[in-house]
Amino acid sequence: MSKVFVIDQNKRPLDPIHSAQARQLLRNKKAAVFRQFPFTIILTESRPDSAVSPLRLKIDPGAKHTGIALINDATGEVVFAAELKHRGFAIRDALISRRQLRRGRRARITRYRKPRFLNRTRPEGWLAPSLRSRVENIKTLVEKLGKLSRVEAISQELVRFDMQLIRNPNIEGNEYQQGTQEGYETREYLLEKWGRQCAYCGVKDVPFQVEHIHPRAKGGSNSITNLTLSCEKCNTKKGTKDIKDFLKLDPSKLTKILAQAKRPLADAAAVNTTRWALFRVLKETGLSIETGSGGLTKFNRNQQKLEKTHWLDAACVGKSTPILNTKGIKPLLITANGHGSRQSCRTDKFGFPNRHVPREKIHFNFQTGDIVSSVVTTGKKVGQYVGKVAIRSSGSFNISTKNGLVQGISHKFCKLIHAKDGYSYAY
Numbered sequence: 001m002s003k004v005f006v007i008d009q010n011k012r013p014l015d016p017i018h019s020a021q022a023r024q025l026l027r028n029k030k031a032a033v034f035r036q037f038p039f040t041i042i043l044t045e046s047r048p049d050s051a052v053s054p055l056r057l058k059i060d061p062g063a064k065h066t067g068i069a070l071i072n073d074a075t076g077e078v079v080f081a082a083e084l085k086h087r088g089f090a091i092r093d094a095l096i097s098r099r100q101l102r103r104g105r106r107a108r109i110t111r112y113r114k115p116r117f118l119n120r121t122r123p124e125g126w127l128a129p130s131l132r133s134r135v136e137n138i139k140t141l142v143e144k145l146g147k148l149s150r151v152e153a154i155s156q157e158l159v160r161f162d163m164q165l166i167r168n169p170n171i172e173g174n175e176y177q178q179g180t181q182e183g184y185e186t187r188e189y190l191l192e193k194w195g196r197q198c199a200y201c202g203v204k205d206v207p208f209q210v211e212h213i214h215p216r217a218k219g220g221s222n223s224i225t226n227l228t229l230s231c232e233k234c235n236t237k238k239g240t241k242d243i244k245d246f247l248k249l250d251p252s253k254l255t256k257i258l259a260q261a262k263r264p265l266a267d268a269a270a271v272n273t274t275r276w277a278l279f280r281v282l283k284e285t286g287l288s289i290e291t292g293s294g295g296l297t298k299f300n301r302n303q304q305k306l307e308k309t310h311w312l313d314a315a316c317v318g319k320s321t322p323i324l325n326t327k328g329i330k331p332l333l334i335t336a337n338g339h340g341s342r343q344s345c346r347t348d349k350f351g352f353p354n355r356h357v358p359r360e361k362i363h364f365n366f367q368t369g370d371i372v373s374s375v376v377t378t379g380k381k382v383g384q385y386v387g388k389v390a391i392r393s394s395g396s397f398n399i400s401t402k403n404g405l406v407q408g409i410s411h412k413f414c415k416l417i418h419a420k421d422g423y424s425y426a427y
Contacts, residue, residue: 002080002329005148006031008047014148015053016079017124020412036371037425038080040148040330054152055079059143059282060297060314061086061137061157061275063344064136067314070149076322081147081311081331087338088130094130101351103205131274136335139271146175146285154282158291188211188295190229191424199257200234201246207232212263225261292318307362331425340369363391364411368422374413381409388424389414402426 003016022041025031053072059069063086070080127135145151190210197204199211211230214220217240230238231287238246247254282289300309300316304324310332315324345353361367366389374385387401396412418425 002038002078002332002346005035005038005080007040007042007148008240009043009045011147012044014043014050016149034090034147037210037282037334037423038082038145038148052150053055054065056153057142057151058155058235058314058317058322059142059157059278059316060310061134061138061278062310062350065310066134067310067312068141068145069153069311069315070145071315071322073153073322073325073327074321077325078315078329081315082141083328083333084137085140085333086134088134090338091130092128101347104351111351120164124321127274127277128301132277134274135278135281138278141334142282142285146158151287151321153288153290154285155290155292156275156282157294157297157313158279158294173347184225184228188298189224190227193259194229197229198231198234199228199260200230200253203231205355209235210234211238213257215241215242218242226259228257231384250252275336290318290320300330300394330427335424335426337369337422337424339422340368358393360393363393364395366391366411366414366416367420369422370416371418371420371425372397373416373417374409374415376409376413381406386417 004019004022005023006014022031022039025041025174026033031041031043032047033238040246053074056071056073058067058069058071066084066086068080068082068084069078071078096184142154163212187210189206196208198206200207208229209233211228212220212222213226213228216222220226243257244254247257259323279289279291296319297313297316304316306312306316306324306326309331311329312326315321315326322381335378342355346355346414347358348354366372367392370389371390376382376385376410385401385406386398387399387406390398391411392398396407397409397411397414399406399409399414
């Protein structure tokens with residue numbers, strides 16, 4: 001398990017402690033639970049001021065998941081780890097549905113509404129809502145961790161691939177391009193671009209060689225657009241032949257390879273766009289920012305023989321990565337769910353309103369999305385339940401637990417554990 005965050009009576013962060021020590025403080029009434037996710041305790045007694053170790057927050061942004069890790073640079077200890085799952089596709093689908101419903105209504109004979117033409121100007125730095133949500137999710141988590149621990153530096157994987165190093169290996173960092181690190185950016189880029197398979201025969205899960213599409217012996221360059229992946233058998237068979245001669249009996253494959261060679265890695269470009277937006281957001285915190293590439297992250301991870309997970313990738317971001325101590329770390333799994341919809345009524349598939357949404361969102365001091373604990377002592381639902389609650393004005397609630405949905409739990413048996421914040425949590 002990750003360490004437990006500790007704050008003093010004035011809500012100033014102290015050094016995180018082991019969970020056993022936190023249990024002892026809670027048992028002796030010297031601390032109380034301040035927050036469940038991430039688990040934080042607040043001291044009930046004043047303590048003499050002591051030095052608090054600075055921590056480095058490391059972030060590995062991804063299209064669907066983002067890895068988060070808090071590292072003590074002096075000791076290499078991983079203090080906290082999390083994996084954040086984004087909701088970009090859910091936002092995209094919701095916007096598509098809304099657009100379709102509105103488009104359907106425009107063709108109907110309804111009351112006339114004057115068209116508006118001046119509401120489509122996009123401000124500088126605009127991002128699509130599905131991409132903007134990723135930046136805001138990470139920003140929220142960074143601000144939360146900054147209040148619970150002494151974060152003094154941030155490391156961010158700024159780009160999946162360092163395109164400058166790929167195009168010109170000598171542009172900077174000669175040491176990075178020598179020895180065991182040489183070519184890491186190029187190889188990682190080609191693995192992604194060519195789907196981790198041989199371009200000629202399609203074989204997977206074998207050692208690949210970087211191959212020149214137009215051989216250097218016949219004037220081919222070292223440009224990234226002239227490189228592909230090949231298994232040893234195909235590379236030997238092709239030799240110094242021109243690709244047009246090598247694949248003259250398979251023109252469809254020839255066309256496909258030549259087209260793929262010129263095509264940029266669109267997914268990486270889209271993700272890089274949001275990472276620059278995230279970089280600007282992180283810079284506003286005023287903390288020291290270190291950036292690294294995906295190739296460097298992979299090199300650091302392989303050097304320490306760590307498995308590939310989102311939070312371990314985050315821990316390996318940047319040149320500052322020390323020898324990591326990951327013993328006993330279990331990442332907090334965070335899923336972005338949003339805060340619901342602002343619609344005052346729901347519609348059917350044709351866009352016509354078919355049910356009303358109550359104005360009141362809070363009943364009996366609970367709202368849908370709260371995480372509650374319920375100990376039922378009477379009736380047919382006797383037992384203990386923990387999960388996300390769906391409220392009703394009648395006071396009969398539903399609780400979504402890890403074992404399924406439990407219906408008809410009275411509000412009298414419910415106790416709030418974690419107020420709704422747009423995210424769900426698990427270990």
